[in-house]
Amino acid sequence: MTTNHASDGAAGRPATSPTDCPSNPQITLRSPAELADALPYMLGFHPTDSLVMVTVQGEAGRFGGRLRVGIPTAPAEWEDTARQVADCLIRGSERRGGKPDGIVLFLCQDPRDGESPQRVMTRLRPFAQRLRLACGALDVPVLEALxxxxxxxxxxxxxxxxxCPAEGTPLAQPGTSVMAATATFAGLRVRGSLKDIEDRLAPLRGPWAAEQEEALERAATALVPKILDGATREEVGAETLALARALMRRMTLAPPVEGGPCADDWDDALLGHDEAAALILGLQDREIRDIAAEWMEADEAAPALRLWRALARRCVGAYGEHAAAPLTLAGWVSWAGGDEPTARIALSLALRADADYRFAQLLHHACNEGIDPEGLRRCLREERGRRERSRRRPAGTTRPPGRRTSDRRRRTPRRSEGNEQ
Incomplete structure (x- = not known):
């Protein structure tokens, strides 16, 4: 089986052939050990508590589409999950370029309290068998299951x-395999574990969380009447954007140690509870969120990403659903900057916070389909340019076609449901 680093990334996206990208490093994987070692490089992170399925395409056995979901905790859910993921991956591959010739699946889970790794393998064996049967029912064999x-x-x-000894085979030490060397040469990196990335976006706990929830309650009491009142809605939007820009400048002037373990703690300390609450509620307005999405490149991208992550961590308690907006923005900035693995995780968390959040749905689908984000970047640049030209236009002139108007319906806070996103 061969992997080509040009195509590692988007779930469900066919692998690129060597003739398409002759300069990209390639590596042939010939054993279960090499497959296991390659998995984090295929995804961009170490999957934890995950089922990962990868299609194999063509005579060369090139990797194609891939899918990752959490392992259901209840064995009663395994059969339905097996059917759904097999159908999703195989039908999706058929739509994009042809039926897979095979599938490689991985079940990744660390032991529970008092459980041995061998016991994990034994416990998950029935799930692996159900997955093999589900793929076989669609005439696609599972070539390897690890x-x-x-x-x-x-x-x-x-x-x-x-x-294959009963006690299992040790994985290669990090950075010592041929796959690791090839990935380093190609400029690829593993961004920690899935849990590491999710933890950076998870709600705060402890005293800070209680204080933040109180601040959100105060902000909601003050802001909701203003947002529902068309006369003051634009004023709230302008205040939200001005505050966001001020906090981005604050973060730019106070950068954390690059890659340091306390980078998120540093950003949390830069953000006051009332400031975070006002921003979180303000971003529930769809048009304000769309303007914030324009900060996805150049010098704006890094502080914007830090701000959206920090705001996602402040969506605590009863305001967990509000995290869909900052999580979606964090996913968008990550994707626009080329970090597809982190983008997909952030967007998945946004949909976990609010399964109906349309912007997250669209971005998650586009990212998983391997669509180039440049099209959306271009649209956002053009919209920003139109708005800036409109501000410079003398009073009394006609608005250009397509400009947003003040009476267009906007998104209200999450507690007023039913508005378009």
Whole structure:
């Protein structure tokens, strides 16, 4: 099986052939050990508590589409999950370029309290079997099925004790394999574990969370009447954008240690509870959020991403659903900057916060389809240019076609449901 680094990224996207990108490093994976070692580089992070499925295409056995979902905790859900993920991956591959010739699946889960890695492998074996049967029912064989737990792997398709001992086989030490060397040469990196990335976007806990929820309550009491009143809505929007820009400048002037373990703590300390509350509620307005989405490149991207992550962490308690807006913006800035793995995680979390959040739905689909974000970047640049030209236009002149008007319906806070996003 061969992987080409030009295509590693978007779920469901066919792999690029060597003739399409002759300068891109390629590597052939010949064993379960090499497959297990390659998984984090295929995804961009170490999957935790995850089912990962990758299609194999063509005579060369090139990797194509990929899919990652959490492993259901209840075994009663395994059969339905197996059917759904097999159908999603195989039908999606058929729509994009042809039926897969095979599938490689990975079950990645660390032991629970008091559980051994070998017990994890045994416990998940029935799930692996259901996945193999579901793929086989669609005439696509599972070529390899691996369980990865606590730094070891097992193959569910191999019955030999010589090559697959009962205690499992240790994974290669990080950075020592051919795959690691090739990925380094190609400029690819593994961004920690799935849990690491999700934790950076998770709500705060403890005393800070209680104080933040109180601030959100105060802000909602003050802002909701203004947002519902058309006469003051534009004033609230202008205040929200001015505050966001001020906080981005604050973060630019106070950068954390690059890659340091306390970078998020640093950003949290820069953001007051009342400031965060006002911004979180203001971003529930669809047009304000769309303007904020324009800060996705050049010098604006880094402080914007830090701000959206910090705001997502402030959506605590009863305001968890409000996180859909900052999480979607964090996903968009990550995707626009080329960090597709982090983008997909942020967008998935946005949909977990609010499954009906339309902007997150559209971006998640586009990112997973491998669509170039430049089209949306271009639209946002053009909209920003039109708005800036409109501000410079003398009073009394006609508005240009397509300009947003003040009486257009806007998004109200999350507690007023039913508005378009």
């Amino acid at each position: 369980c990865i737990s606590a730094g070891r792997y097992w193959s569910y398709t191999c019955g030999g004790t010589d090559c």
